[in-house]
Amino acid sequence: MPEGDTVYHQASALRAVLAGKFLESTQFRVPQYATADLSGELVEEVLSRGKHLLIRAGETTIQSHLKMEGIWHVYPRNGARWKRPGHTARCVLNTAEHQAVGFSLGELHLMPRTSEDSFFADLGPDLLGPDWDQDEARRRLQAQPERSLGVALLDQRNLAGIGNVFRSEICFLSRLRPETPVGEVADLDSVLEMSYRLLQVNKNRSRRATTGSASTAISLWTYGRAGKLCLRCQTPIIRYYLGEEQLRQAAIEDRSVYVCPYCQPARV
Template identity: 55%
Template structure:
Protein backbone atom coordinates (compact mmCIF):
# COMPACT_ATOMS: atom_id res chain seq x y z
CA UNK A 1 0.00 0.00 0.00
CA UNK A 2 1.62 3.32 -1.06
CA UNK A 3 2.49 5.60 1.85
CA UNK A 4 5.00 8.41 2.27
CA UNK A 5 8.01 6.09 2.18
CA UNK A 6 6.81 4.50 -1.09
CA UNK A 7 6.43 7.89 -2.75
CA UNK A 8 9.83 9.04 -1.42
CA UNK A 9 11.50 6.03 -3.06
CA UNK A 10 9.60 6.61 -6.30
CA UNK A 11 10.74 10.25 -6.39
CA UNK A 12 14.34 9.21 -5.70
CA UNK A 13 14.34 6.61 -8.49
CA UNK A 14 12.58 8.86 -11.00
CA UNK A 15 14.90 11.76 -10.23
CA UNK A 16 17.91 9.52 -10.83
CA UNK A 17 16.51 8.48 -14.20
CA UNK A 18 15.16 11.86 -15.36
CA UNK A 19 17.01 14.70 -13.64
CA UNK A 20 18.73 16.92 -16.19
CA UNK A 21 17.79 14.69 -19.12
CA UNK A 22 15.92 15.59 -22.27
CA UNK A 23 12.67 13.73 -22.87
CA UNK A 24 12.53 11.77 -26.12
CA UNK A 25 8.94 10.68 -25.52
CA UNK A 26 6.02 12.00 -23.49
CA UNK A 27 2.73 10.08 -23.54
CA UNK A 28 0.15 11.17 -20.94
CA UNK A 29 -2.84 8.84 -21.10
CA UNK A 30 -5.39 10.99 -19.31
CA UNK A 31 -8.02 12.50 -21.60
CA UNK A 32 -7.74 16.04 -20.28
CA UNK A 33 -3.98 16.13 -20.81
CA UNK A 34 -3.61 13.71 -23.73
CA UNK A 35 -2.35 16.47 -26.04
CA UNK A 36 0.39 17.63 -23.63
CA UNK A 37 3.80 16.75 -25.07
CA UNK A 38 7.05 17.60 -23.30
CA UNK A 39 9.24 15.84 -25.85
CA UNK A 40 12.46 17.79 -26.29
CA UNK A 41 12.23 19.44 -22.89
CA UNK A 42 14.55 18.76 -19.96
CA UNK A 43 13.38 17.43 -16.59
CA UNK A 44 14.54 19.76 -13.81
CA UNK A 45 13.89 17.41 -10.88
CA UNK A 46 11.44 15.00 -9.29
CA UNK A 47 10.25 15.56 -5.71
CA UNK A 48 7.89 13.94 -3.24
CA UNK A 49 5.50 15.91 -1.07
CA UNK A 50 3.82 13.57 1.38
CA UNK A 51 1.99 11.10 -0.86
CA UNK A 52 2.19 13.41 -3.89
CA UNK A 53 4.86 13.33 -6.59
CA UNK A 54 5.93 16.23 -8.80
CA UNK A 55 7.97 15.82 -12.00
CA UNK A 56 9.19 19.31 -12.90
CA UNK A 57 9.91 20.05 -16.54
CA UNK A 58 11.61 23.10 -18.03
CA UNK A 59 9.39 26.05 -19.02
CA UNK A 60 7.86 25.83 -15.54
CA UNK A 61 5.49 22.86 -15.82
CA UNK A 62 4.91 20.01 -13.35
CA UNK A 63 3.43 16.57 -13.85
CA UNK A 64 1.55 16.05 -10.58
CA UNK A 65 0.53 12.53 -9.55
CA UNK A 66 -0.85 10.66 -6.57
CA UNK A 67 -0.65 6.89 -6.26
CA UNK A 68 -3.85 6.46 -4.22
CA UNK A 69 -4.33 2.73 -3.48
CA UNK A 70 -3.00 0.94 -6.57
CA UNK A 71 -0.64 3.31 -8.35
CA UNK A 72 3.09 2.90 -8.83
CA UNK A 73 5.96 4.23 -10.93
CA UNK A 74 8.51 1.97 -12.63
CA UNK A 75 11.87 2.78 -14.20
CA UNK A 76 13.11 0.53 -17.02
CA UNK A 77 16.18 0.55 -19.27
CA UNK A 78 15.26 1.93 -22.68
CA UNK A 79 13.45 -0.86 -24.52
CA UNK A 80 13.18 -3.02 -21.37
CA UNK A 81 10.18 -5.27 -20.80
CA UNK A 82 7.47 -3.79 -18.58
CA UNK A 83 6.32 -5.66 -15.49
CA UNK A 84 2.75 -4.39 -15.83
CA UNK A 85 0.39 -4.50 -18.83
CA UNK A 86 0.52 -1.48 -21.13
CA UNK A 87 -3.21 -0.74 -20.80
CA UNK A 88 -2.61 0.19 -17.14
CA UNK A 89 -0.03 2.85 -18.03
CA UNK A 90 -1.15 6.45 -17.43
CA UNK A 91 2.14 8.25 -18.15
CA UNK A 92 5.19 7.26 -20.20
CA UNK A 93 8.35 9.36 -20.21
CA UNK A 94 11.51 8.35 -22.05
CA UNK A 95 15.06 9.62 -22.25
CA UNK A 96 17.95 8.29 -24.27
CA UNK A 97 18.62 5.70 -21.56
CA UNK A 98 15.44 5.06 -19.57
CA UNK A 99 11.69 4.61 -19.74
CA UNK A 100 9.59 5.79 -16.79
CA UNK A 101 6.02 4.50 -16.56
CA UNK A 102 3.26 5.44 -14.12
CA UNK A 103 0.71 2.63 -13.75
CA UNK A 104 -2.83 2.94 -12.34
CA UNK A 105 -2.12 6.35 -10.85
CA UNK A 106 -4.85 7.65 -8.56
CA UNK A 107 -4.74 10.91 -10.41
CA UNK A 108 -2.45 12.59 -12.89
CA UNK A 109 -2.48 16.17 -14.11
CA UNK A 110 -0.22 18.83 -15.55
CA UNK A 111 0.01 22.17 -13.74
CA UNK A 112 2.15 25.31 -13.96
CA UNK A 113 4.90 25.17 -11.34
CA UNK A 114 3.67 28.40 -9.80
CA UNK A 115 0.45 26.53 -8.93
CA UNK A 116 2.18 23.78 -6.95
CA UNK A 117 1.34 25.54 -3.70
CA UNK A 118 -2.35 25.42 -4.61
CA UNK A 119 -2.00 21.69 -5.27
CA UNK A 120 -0.01 20.60 -2.21
CA UNK A 121 0.31 23.67 0.01
CA UNK A 122 -2.49 22.50 2.30
CA UNK A 123 -0.40 19.52 3.45
CA UNK A 124 1.11 19.44 6.91
CA UNK A 125 4.85 19.00 7.54
CA UNK A 126 6.28 16.22 5.36
CA UNK A 127 7.65 13.40 7.52
CA UNK A 128 10.38 12.75 4.93
CA UNK A 129 10.76 16.25 3.60
CA UNK A 130 13.19 19.09 4.25
CA UNK A 131 10.34 21.03 5.88
CA UNK A 132 9.70 18.43 8.59
CA UNK A 133 8.64 20.34 11.72
CA UNK A 134 7.40 18.23 14.66
CA UNK A 135 6.16 21.26 16.58
CA UNK A 136 3.98 22.35 13.66
CA UNK A 137 2.65 18.79 13.31
CA UNK A 138 1.78 18.78 17.03
CA UNK A 139 0.09 22.16 16.75
CA UNK A 140 -2.08 20.93 13.89
CA UNK A 141 -3.00 17.69 15.65
CA UNK A 142 -3.89 19.53 18.86
CA UNK A 143 -6.08 22.03 17.04
CA UNK A 144 -8.90 19.43 17.18
CA UNK A 145 -8.45 17.68 20.56
CA UNK A 146 -11.71 15.77 20.34
CA UNK A 147 -10.90 14.04 17.08
CA UNK A 148 -9.96 10.33 17.29
CA UNK A 149 -6.20 9.88 16.94
CA UNK A 150 -6.82 7.19 14.33
CA UNK A 151 -8.41 9.80 12.06
CA UNK A 152 -6.07 12.67 12.92
CA UNK A 153 -2.93 10.69 11.99
CA UNK A 154 -4.31 9.88 8.56
CA UNK A 155 -5.27 13.49 7.84
CA UNK A 156 -2.52 14.78 5.55
CA UNK A 157 -3.27 18.34 6.66
CA UNK A 158 -1.74 17.49 10.04
CA UNK A 159 1.38 15.66 8.91
CA UNK A 160 2.03 14.31 5.44
CA UNK A 161 3.08 10.76 4.66
CA UNK A 162 1.17 8.49 7.06
CA UNK A 163 -1.05 5.86 5.45
CA UNK A 164 -3.19 3.12 6.88
CA UNK A 165 -0.36 0.73 7.79
CA UNK A 166 1.60 3.34 9.74
CA UNK A 167 -1.59 4.66 11.34
CA UNK A 168 -2.43 1.24 12.80
CA UNK A 169 1.14 0.46 13.84
CA UNK A 170 1.68 3.86 15.48
CA UNK A 171 -1.46 3.53 17.58
CA UNK A 172 -0.28 0.08 18.67
CA UNK A 173 3.24 1.20 19.54
CA UNK A 174 1.84 4.09 21.57
CA UNK A 175 -0.59 1.77 23.37
CA UNK A 176 -3.49 3.94 22.25
CA UNK A 177 -6.90 2.80 21.06
CA UNK A 178 -7.47 4.37 17.61
CA UNK A 179 -10.64 6.07 18.88
CA UNK A 180 -8.83 7.85 21.72
CA UNK A 181 -9.35 11.62 21.33
CA UNK A 182 -6.17 13.48 20.39
CA UNK A 183 -6.43 15.49 23.61
CA UNK A 184 -6.34 12.27 25.68
CA UNK A 185 -3.31 10.68 24.00
CA UNK A 186 -0.78 10.16 26.78
CA UNK A 187 2.38 11.15 24.91
CA UNK A 188 1.54 12.81 21.62
CA UNK A 189 5.07 14.24 21.05
CA UNK A 190 6.52 10.73 21.31
CA UNK A 191 3.95 9.47 18.81
CA UNK A 192 4.91 12.18 16.31
CA UNK A 193 8.61 11.48 16.85
CA UNK A 194 8.00 7.77 16.31
CA UNK A 195 6.10 8.45 13.07
CA UNK A 196 9.11 10.34 11.74
CA UNK A 197 11.52 7.62 12.87
CA UNK A 198 9.50 4.78 11.30
CA UNK A 199 9.28 6.44 7.90
CA UNK A 200 12.96 7.37 7.99
CA UNK A 201 14.14 3.83 8.73
CA UNK A 202 11.80 2.36 6.11
CA UNK A 203 12.32 4.79 3.25
CA UNK A 204 15.07 2.67 1.68
CA UNK A 205 13.28 -0.67 2.17
CA UNK A 206 10.89 -2.39 -0.19
CA UNK A 207 9.30 -4.19 2.79
CA UNK A 208 7.83 -1.98 5.50
CA UNK A 209 8.95 -3.00 9.01
CA UNK A 210 7.78 -1.72 12.40
CA UNK A 211 8.84 -4.64 14.60
CA UNK A 212 12.54 -4.73 13.74
CA UNK A 213 12.15 -8.18 12.15
CA UNK A 214 12.44 -7.91 8.37
CA UNK A 215 12.19 -11.62 7.61
CA UNK A 216 9.65 -13.06 10.04
CA UNK A 217 7.00 -10.66 11.38
CA UNK A 218 7.42 -7.13 10.04
CA UNK A 219 4.19 -5.69 11.53
CA UNK A 220 2.61 -5.79 15.00
CA UNK A 221 -1.13 -5.70 14.25
CA UNK A 222 -1.83 -4.59 10.68
CA UNK A 223 -3.47 -7.44 8.74
CA UNK A 224 -3.03 -9.90 11.63
CA UNK A 225 -6.67 -10.86 12.27
CA UNK A 226 -5.87 -14.53 11.62
CA UNK A 227 -2.58 -14.63 13.58
CA UNK A 228 -3.23 -12.37 16.55
CA UNK A 229 -1.25 -9.55 18.09
CA UNK A 230 2.47 -10.19 17.74
CA UNK A 231 3.11 -8.99 21.29
CA UNK A 232 0.43 -10.81 23.32
CA UNK A 233 -1.36 -13.15 20.89
CA UNK A 234 -4.79 -11.61 21.48
CA UNK A 235 -7.08 -11.70 18.45
CA UNK A 236 -6.61 -8.49 16.50
CA UNK A 237 -9.83 -6.57 15.90
CA UNK A 238 -10.57 -5.47 12.35
CA UNK A 239 -12.94 -2.53 12.02
CA UNK A 240 -13.48 0.56 9.90
CA UNK A 241 -13.15 4.24 10.66
CA UNK A 242 -13.66 7.41 8.65
CA UNK A 243 -15.07 10.91 8.78
CA UNK A 244 -18.02 9.73 6.69
CA UNK A 245 -19.32 6.63 4.90
CA UNK A 246 -17.32 7.38 1.75
CA UNK A 247 -14.01 7.63 3.61
CA UNK A 248 -14.14 4.46 5.70
CA UNK A 249 -10.74 2.74 5.99
CA UNK A 250 -9.85 -0.62 7.50
CA UNK A 251 -8.40 -0.41 11.00
CA UNK A 252 -6.55 -3.01 13.06
CA UNK A 253 -5.90 -2.88 16.81
CA UNK A 254 -5.22 -5.19 19.74
CA UNK A 255 -7.92 -4.85 22.44
CA UNK A 256 -5.46 -6.03 25.12
CA UNK A 257 -2.49 -3.81 24.26
CA UNK A 258 -4.69 -0.89 23.19
CA UNK A 259 -7.68 -0.90 25.53
CA UNK A 260 -10.34 1.76 25.12
CA UNK A 261 -10.19 4.08 28.10
CA UNK A 262 -13.44 4.82 29.91
CA UNK A 263 -13.87 8.57 30.59
CA UNK A 264 -13.49 9.42 34.27
Protein backbone atom coordinates in the same frame (compact mmCIF):
# COMPACT_ATOMS: atom_id res chain seq x y z
CA MET B 1 -0.35 0.00 0.03
CA PRO B 2 1.38 3.21 -1.09
CA GLU B 3 2.16 5.47 1.84
CA GLY B 4 4.76 8.18 2.26
CA ASP B 5 7.65 5.73 2.37
CA THR B 6 6.55 4.06 -0.89
CA VAL B 7 6.31 7.37 -2.70
CA TYR B 8 9.69 8.50 -1.36
CA HIS B 9 11.16 5.22 -2.56
CA GLN B 10 9.61 5.56 -6.02
CA ALA B 11 10.80 9.16 -6.29
CA SER B 12 14.36 8.02 -5.55
CA ALA B 13 14.17 5.38 -8.28
CA LEU B 14 12.83 7.87 -10.81
CA ARG B 15 15.34 10.53 -9.79
CA ALA B 16 18.19 8.12 -10.50
CA VAL B 17 17.23 7.80 -14.17
CA LEU B 18 15.44 11.09 -14.93
CA ALA B 19 17.16 13.90 -13.05
CA GLY B 20 19.52 15.88 -15.25
CA LYS B 21 18.17 14.20 -18.42
CA PHE B 22 16.21 15.61 -21.32
CA LEU B 23 12.83 14.11 -22.15
CA GLU B 24 12.86 12.86 -25.72
CA SER B 25 9.16 12.13 -25.82
CA THR B 26 6.23 12.05 -23.42
CA GLN B 27 2.69 10.66 -23.31
CA PHE B 28 -0.03 11.63 -20.90
CA ARG B 29 -2.81 9.11 -21.29
CA VAL B 30 -5.57 11.03 -19.59
CA PRO B 31 -8.10 13.10 -21.55
CA GLN B 32 -7.21 16.35 -19.84
CA TYR B 33 -3.57 16.23 -20.95
CA ALA B 34 -3.80 14.04 -24.05
CA THR B 35 -2.16 16.72 -26.18
CA ALA B 36 0.46 17.83 -23.66
CA ASP B 37 4.03 17.37 -24.80
CA LEU B 38 7.09 17.91 -22.63
CA SER B 39 9.63 16.57 -25.11
CA GLY B 40 12.84 18.56 -25.08
CA GLU B 41 12.39 19.59 -21.45
CA LEU B 42 15.12 18.99 -18.89
CA VAL B 43 14.08 17.05 -15.78
CA GLU B 44 15.52 19.03 -12.92
CA GLU B 45 14.10 17.26 -9.92
CA VAL B 46 12.03 14.31 -8.75
CA LEU B 47 10.71 14.39 -5.22
CA SER B 48 7.91 13.30 -2.93
CA ARG B 49 5.62 15.54 -0.92
CA GLY B 50 3.62 13.40 1.44
CA LYS B 51 1.98 10.86 -0.80
CA HIS B 52 2.39 12.96 -3.94
CA LEU B 53 5.19 12.41 -6.43
CA LEU B 54 6.52 15.45 -8.31
CA ILE B 55 8.62 15.51 -11.46
CA ARG B 56 9.83 18.98 -12.37
CA ALA B 57 10.62 19.30 -16.06
CA GLY B 58 11.31 22.72 -17.54
CA GLU B 59 8.66 25.08 -16.23
CA THR B 60 6.18 22.27 -15.61
CA THR B 61 5.51 20.01 -12.65
CA ILE B 62 4.06 16.57 -13.24
CA GLN B 63 2.15 15.63 -10.09
CA SER B 64 0.98 12.08 -9.50
CA HIS B 65 -0.68 10.23 -6.66
CA LEU B 66 -0.58 6.45 -6.51
CA LYS B 67 -3.83 6.05 -4.53
CA MET B 68 -4.54 2.30 -4.23
CA GLU B 69 -3.05 0.69 -7.32
CA GLY B 70 -0.60 3.15 -8.82
CA ILE B 71 3.04 2.39 -9.42
CA TRP B 72 5.94 3.81 -11.42
CA HIS B 73 8.26 1.48 -13.30
CA VAL B 74 11.58 2.22 -14.96
CA TYR B 75 12.60 0.33 -18.10
CA PRO B 76 15.57 0.58 -20.44
CA ARG B 77 14.75 2.21 -23.80
CA ASN B 78 15.77 -0.90 -25.73
CA GLY B 79 12.24 -2.24 -25.95
CA ALA B 80 11.89 -4.05 -22.64
CA ARG B 81 8.39 -5.43 -22.09
CA TRP B 82 6.25 -3.63 -19.55
CA LYS B 83 5.32 -5.63 -16.49
CA ARG B 84 1.86 -4.07 -16.30
CA PRO B 85 -0.86 -4.02 -18.98
CA GLY B 86 -0.32 -1.22 -21.49
CA HIS B 87 -3.86 0.08 -21.12
CA THR B 88 -3.17 0.94 -17.47
CA ALA B 89 -0.26 3.25 -18.36
CA ARG B 90 -1.15 6.87 -17.62
CA CYS B 91 2.18 8.61 -18.12
CA VAL B 92 5.20 7.64 -20.24
CA LEU B 93 8.42 9.64 -20.05
CA ASN B 94 11.25 8.71 -22.41
CA THR B 95 14.85 9.83 -22.10
CA ALA B 96 17.67 8.65 -24.36
CA GLU B 97 18.33 5.68 -22.12
CA HIS B 98 15.27 5.04 -20.01
CA GLN B 99 11.53 4.92 -19.98
CA ALA B 100 9.54 5.81 -16.86
CA VAL B 101 5.95 4.59 -16.91
CA GLY B 102 3.27 5.47 -14.35
CA PHE B 103 0.62 2.75 -14.24
CA SER B 104 -2.87 3.06 -12.72
CA LEU B 105 -2.06 6.46 -11.23
CA GLY B 106 -4.89 7.66 -9.03
CA GLU B 107 -4.13 11.26 -9.93
CA LEU B 108 -2.10 12.91 -12.65
CA HIS B 109 -1.82 16.66 -13.10
CA LEU B 110 0.40 18.96 -15.06
CA MET B 111 0.86 22.43 -13.66
CA PRO B 112 3.22 25.37 -13.96
CA ARG B 113 5.92 24.99 -11.34
CA THR B 114 4.85 28.31 -9.92
CA SER B 115 1.47 26.75 -9.02
CA GLU B 116 2.93 24.07 -6.77
CA ASP B 117 2.55 26.05 -3.58
CA SER B 118 -1.13 26.73 -4.15
CA PHE B 119 -1.75 23.11 -5.22
CA PHE B 120 -0.25 21.88 -1.95
CA ALA B 121 -1.49 24.73 0.22
CA ASP B 122 -3.56 22.42 2.42
CA LEU B 123 -0.90 19.76 2.87
CA GLY B 124 0.45 19.42 6.40
CA PRO B 125 4.14 19.06 7.31
CA ASP B 126 5.73 16.17 5.41
CA LEU B 127 7.23 13.46 7.62
CA LEU B 128 9.79 12.74 4.91
CA GLY B 129 10.27 16.30 3.72
CA PRO B 130 13.29 18.50 4.36
CA ASP B 131 10.98 20.90 6.20
CA TRP B 132 9.31 18.48 8.62
CA ASP B 133 7.88 20.56 11.44
CA GLN B 134 6.69 18.58 14.42
CA ASP B 135 5.39 21.62 16.31
CA GLU B 136 3.21 22.59 13.36
CA ALA B 137 1.89 19.03 13.00
CA ARG B 138 1.02 18.95 16.72
CA ARG B 139 -0.69 22.31 16.45
CA ARG B 140 -2.83 21.10 13.54
CA LEU B 141 -3.76 17.88 15.33
CA GLN B 142 -4.67 19.74 18.50
CA ALA B 143 -6.90 22.13 16.59
CA GLN B 144 -9.52 19.33 16.48
CA PRO B 145 -9.19 17.66 19.88
CA GLU B 146 -12.42 15.66 19.53
CA ARG B 147 -11.25 13.79 16.45
CA SER B 148 -10.01 10.28 16.93
CA LEU B 149 -6.28 9.79 16.60
CA GLY B 150 -6.69 7.15 13.88
CA VAL B 151 -8.66 9.57 11.70
CA ALA B 152 -6.48 12.58 12.43
CA LEU B 153 -3.26 10.75 11.53
CA LEU B 154 -4.65 9.90 8.08
CA ASP B 155 -5.69 13.46 7.35
CA GLN B 156 -2.89 14.76 5.14
CA ARG B 157 -3.76 18.33 6.16
CA ASN B 158 -2.46 17.55 9.66
CA LEU B 159 0.70 15.81 8.61
CA ALA B 160 1.61 14.18 5.32
CA GLY B 161 2.79 10.67 4.65
CA ILE B 162 0.78 8.33 6.88
CA GLY B 163 -1.60 5.82 5.34
CA ASN B 164 -3.66 3.00 6.71
CA VAL B 165 -0.78 0.66 7.47
CA PHE B 166 1.28 3.15 9.43
CA ARG B 167 -1.61 4.51 11.44
CA SER B 168 -2.36 1.07 12.88
CA GLU B 169 1.32 0.50 13.60
CA ILE B 170 1.79 3.94 15.16
CA CYS B 171 -1.23 3.44 17.43
CA PHE B 172 0.05 0.00 18.48
CA LEU B 173 3.54 1.27 19.25
CA SER B 174 2.03 4.20 21.14
CA ARG B 175 -0.25 1.79 23.06
CA LEU B 176 -3.29 3.82 22.07
CA ARG B 177 -6.64 2.81 20.60
CA PRO B 178 -7.15 4.52 17.22
CA GLU B 179 -10.48 5.88 18.46
CA THR B 180 -8.84 7.84 21.30
CA PRO B 181 -9.69 11.53 20.84
CA VAL B 182 -6.60 13.56 20.03
CA GLY B 183 -7.30 15.80 23.00
CA GLU B 184 -6.97 12.80 25.34
CA VAL B 185 -3.59 11.67 24.05
CA ALA B 186 -1.26 12.50 26.91
CA ASP B 187 1.91 12.70 24.87
CA LEU B 188 1.20 13.69 21.31
CA ASP B 189 4.85 14.51 20.75
CA SER B 190 5.92 10.92 21.30
CA VAL B 191 3.25 9.80 18.80
CA LEU B 192 4.71 12.25 16.28
CA GLU B 193 8.26 11.16 17.04
CA MET B 194 7.19 7.55 16.52
CA SER B 195 5.55 8.48 13.20
CA TYR B 196 8.68 10.29 12.06
CA ARG B 197 10.94 7.40 13.04
CA LEU B 198 8.82 4.76 11.31
CA LEU B 199 8.64 6.63 8.03
CA GLN B 200 12.31 7.61 8.07
CA VAL B 201 13.48 4.08 8.74
CA ASN B 202 11.30 2.75 5.91
CA LYS B 203 11.94 5.38 3.28
CA ASN B 204 14.74 3.45 1.57
CA ARG B 205 13.45 -0.05 2.21
CA SER B 206 11.70 -2.02 -0.49
CA ARG B 207 9.73 -3.95 2.13
CA ARG B 208 8.02 -1.99 4.87
CA ALA B 209 8.75 -3.08 8.43
CA THR B 210 7.85 -1.71 11.83
CA THR B 211 8.93 -4.66 13.96
CA GLY B 212 12.61 -3.94 13.68
CA SER B 213 13.73 -5.82 10.63
CA ALA B 214 12.37 -6.21 7.13
CA SER B 215 14.03 -9.61 6.93
CA THR B 216 11.89 -11.21 9.61
CA ALA B 217 8.84 -13.13 8.47
CA ILE B 218 6.44 -10.82 10.28
CA SER B 219 7.32 -7.25 9.51
CA LEU B 220 4.24 -5.50 10.94
CA TRP B 221 2.84 -5.62 14.48
CA THR B 222 -0.89 -5.46 13.76
CA TYR B 223 -1.78 -4.37 10.24
CA GLY B 224 -3.29 -7.20 8.21
CA ARG B 225 -3.00 -9.62 11.14
CA ALA B 226 -6.61 -9.95 12.32
CA GLY B 227 -7.03 -13.17 14.29
CA LYS B 228 -3.29 -13.73 14.52
CA LEU B 229 -1.48 -13.47 17.83
CA CYS B 230 0.08 -10.23 19.03
CA LEU B 231 3.85 -10.52 18.80
CA ARG B 232 4.16 -9.00 22.26
CA CYS B 233 1.41 -10.58 24.34
CA GLN B 234 -0.11 -13.39 22.25
CA THR B 235 -3.60 -11.87 22.37
CA PRO B 236 -5.46 -12.20 19.03
CA ILE B 237 -5.37 -9.01 16.98
CA ILE B 238 -8.77 -7.53 16.20
CA ARG B 239 -9.91 -5.44 13.28
CA TYR B 240 -12.70 -2.89 13.09
CA TYR B 241 -13.83 0.32 11.46
CA LEU B 242 -13.58 3.71 13.04
CA GLY B 243 -16.70 4.75 11.19
CA GLU B 244 -16.32 8.50 11.42
CA GLU B 245 -17.77 10.58 8.67
CA GLN B 246 -14.44 12.02 7.68
CA LEU B 247 -13.08 8.55 7.21
CA ARG B 248 -16.01 7.32 5.14
CA GLN B 249 -15.25 10.07 2.67
CA ALA B 250 -11.74 8.73 2.28
CA ALA B 251 -13.01 6.03 -0.01
CA ILE B 252 -9.60 5.36 -1.48
CA GLU B 253 -8.28 3.81 1.68
CA ASP B 254 -8.89 0.47 3.23
CA ARG B 255 -10.64 1.85 6.27
CA SER B 256 -10.14 -0.76 8.93
CA VAL B 257 -7.81 -0.47 11.89
CA TYR B 258 -5.95 -3.35 13.53
CA VAL B 259 -5.58 -3.39 17.29
CA CYS B 260 -4.22 -5.60 20.06
CA PRO B 261 -6.94 -5.33 22.73
CA TYR B 262 -4.42 -6.03 25.50
CA CYS B 263 -1.49 -3.83 24.43
CA GLN B 264 -3.88 -1.02 23.47
CA PRO B 265 -6.43 -1.01 26.30
CA ALA B 266 -9.81 0.55 25.64
CA ARG B 267 -10.67 3.66 27.64
CA VAL B 268 -12.83 3.06 30.69
